[in-house]
Amino acid sequence: MSDLRLVVPGEARIGEGPVWAADERALYWTEIHGFRLHRLDTVTGKVRTWPVKEKVASFALCEGGGLVASLHGGFALIDLERNELIRLAKPFGPELEVHLNDGRCDRSGRCFWSGTLHEPRTKKNGALFRLSGDGTAKEMAGGIIASNGIAFSPDNRVLYYADSRGPVVWAFDHDENTGAVSNRRLFAKVPAGEGLPDGAAVDSEGFYWSARFLGRRIVRYGADGSIDREIPMPVTNATMVAFGGPDFRTLYITTGRGALDAAALAKEPWAGGILAMTVDVPGLPEPSFRPDASLWARPRESLT
Numbered sequence: 001m002s003d004l005r006l007v008v009p010g011e012a013r014i015g016e017g018p019v020w021a022a023d024e025r026a027l028y029w030t031e032i033h034g035f036r037l038h039r040l041d042t043v044t045g046k047v048r049t050w051p052v053k054e055k056v057a058s059f060a061l062c063e064g065g066g067l068v069a070s071l072h073g074g075f076a077l078i079d080l081e082r083n084e085l086i087r088l089a090k091p092f093g094p095e096l097e098v099h100l101n102d103g104r105c106d107r108s109g110r111c112f113w114s115g116t117l118h119e120p121r122t123k124k125n126g127a128l129f130r131l132s133g134d135g136t137a138k139e140m141a142g143g144i145i146a147s148n149g150i151a152f153s154p155d156n157r158v159l160y161y162a163d164s165r166g167p168v169v170w171a172f173d174h175d176e177n178t179g180a181v182s183n184r185r186l187f188a189k190v191p192a193g194e195g196l197p198d199g200a201a202v203d204s205e206g207f208y209w210s211a212r213f214l215g216r217r218i219v220r221y222g223a224d225g226s227i228d229r230e231i232p233m234p235v236t237n238a239t240m241v242a243f244g245g246p247d248f249r250t251l252y253i254t255t256g257r258g259a260l261d262a263a264a265l266a267k268e269p270w271a272g273g274i275l276a277m278t279v280d281v282p283g284l285p286e287p288s289f290r291p292d293a294s295l296w297a298r299p300r301e302s303l304t
Helices: 262-266 294-296
Strands: 005-008 015-021 027-029 037-042 047-051 057-061 067-071 075-078 083-088 097-104 110-118 126-131 138-143 147-152 158-161 166-173 179-187 197-201 208-213 218-223 225-230 237-245 250-255 272-278
Touching: 005 218, 015 057, 015 097, 027 057, 057 110, 067 083, 067 097, 097 126, 097 147, 110 138, 126 147, 126 237, 138 179, 158 197, 166 197, 197 225, 208 250, 218 237
Parallel strands: 015 237, 057 097, 147 197, 197 237
Antiparallel strands: 005 272, 015 027, 015 250, 027 037, 037 047, 057 067, 067 075, 075 083, 097 110, 110 126, 126 138, 147 158, 158 166, 166 179, 197 208, 208 218, 208 237, 218 225, 237 250, 250 272
C-alpha cells in the first residue's frame, strides 16, 4: 500500500461522499461547500461537474439511473441527465439547527440511510434517518451531534454509525428484511488528538475503514473494534473512503482544506483533491437505491 497518489487535484473545502460506479468505471463525489457534484471517468481521466443550488452532503446511485441524495435541507432524487431534482422527505424542522450529512444505502439497496449534523455542533440534536423506497423517512437513532461513518457489514447485519464529535463509532444490529436497528453498542472510541471519525467503508473481509478528519490517517478496524492498521495521510483532513477499480482494490479518498490556514496549506498541496491507493483486500460493489417508480413522476425543479 505504498502507491498513494493524487488522482484529481482540487481545492475543495470539504470533498465528500465518493461512490464508485462499476459499470461506468467512474467515481462520483460531492464538493459540499462548492455546491458541485463531480464524476471522474477513470478510463479517459476526464472530470465532469454539475453545479447544484443546494449543498449535497452525500448520495448513492439509483437503480436505473440518477442519484438519491442528502441535501442539507432534506432528501431528494437527482436526475443528472436532465439537471433536475425531486424533493422527497424533510424529516426535521429549522428549530433543531441541523442538516443532513453522511449517507449510504444498505447492502440490499432497500433503504438509504443518512444522519443529521447540528450547527454549530454543540447540541445532541442530530439523528439517524432511514429513507425507504416510497420516499418516506423515519428516525432510527438520536442523541447525535455530527452524524458520519455510515457503513454496513458484508452480510448486511451490522450498521456502523459515527458521531464525529463523540468522537465515537457505534454498531447496531440491522434487520435487512424490516430495516429495523437494535442493540446499539460502542464499536470504537477515538482518543483525543487522533482526529475525528469521518466517512467510512467496509471491505470484503468485514473490516471498517474510517477516514480521520484532523487526524492525518485512515484507520482499519476489525469487526471486534480492534485497530488492524493505521495508514498515514499527507493531508490533515481525510473525509471519506470508497473502494473502486475493476477489482475493487483501489481505495479512493476524498479530502478537504477546511480548518487549514495558508501556512498549513502550503505544506499540503494534495489537500482538497482526490487521492487513491491500492489495497490488498478488495472492497465490495456499492449497492444502488431502488426508489418506487412513482417518485420520478413527482414535481421537478432545476438542479441549479
